[in-house]
Amino acid sequence: MRDLFILGTGVHGGEIAEIIERINRVKPAWNLIGFVEQDTAKSGGSFNGYPILGLKEVLGHYPEAALVPEYEWPLKEEMRSERRLVTIADPSAFISRTAVIQPGTVLYPNCFVGLNARIGRFVFCLSGSVINHDAVLEDNVTLASGVRLAGSVHVEQGAYLGQASTVMEKLRIGGGSLIGMGSVVIRDVPPGSVMAGNPAKQIGSRD
Secondary structure (H helix, E strand, C coil): CEEEEEECCCHHHHHHHHHHHHHHHHCCCEEEEEEEECCCCCCCCEECCEEEEEHHHHHHHCCCCEEEECCCCCCCHHHCCCCCECCEECCCCEECCCCEECCCCEECCCCEECCCCEECCCCEECCCCEECCCCEECCCCEECCCCEECCCCEECCCCEECCCCEECCCCEECCCCEECCCCEECCCECCCEEEECCCCEEEEECC
16 A cells, blocks of 8 residues: 555545545555644644644655645645655546546545546536536545536636536636536636526636
């Protein structure tokens, strides 16, 4: 088993630890040593049953350990080229063998990743999200629980899709956009837009 650290101690970090435990029950793969915190005041404590270590300590003492960031980890951009970043997917997730997923991504239980889908770095997909065939998710995209992306949807960098939102096939979600929970998107979304409703309409913009 390969040593692994979770970067960050937010609530999603605690959930990732339990996903790793689920993975190991199916087939031992990861030796989860603990969590990493840049806040030195938290170093030496524990979270969800695992110790908390400082960033410098981990990078210096565990040079071969794999790393996966939780949702709120603030240093993602600084670690884009970190060769030890890995993707973590719950055993219940379906991932097509033709899909391409970049390091630093997390897939929660019951996610679906279809044929030829492409997922960038630091994508966070909560439970039950569907990424259908030929969809493209750029870096730093977030899918809340139950998001449905039809085939060939393209989601640009930094977009956030709220719980149970749906995007019609072949549409483009502009970078940095926010799609409200339960929204049904039937046309392209301009970058930085805030969308809500069924059908979704622009109600604001994000700075």
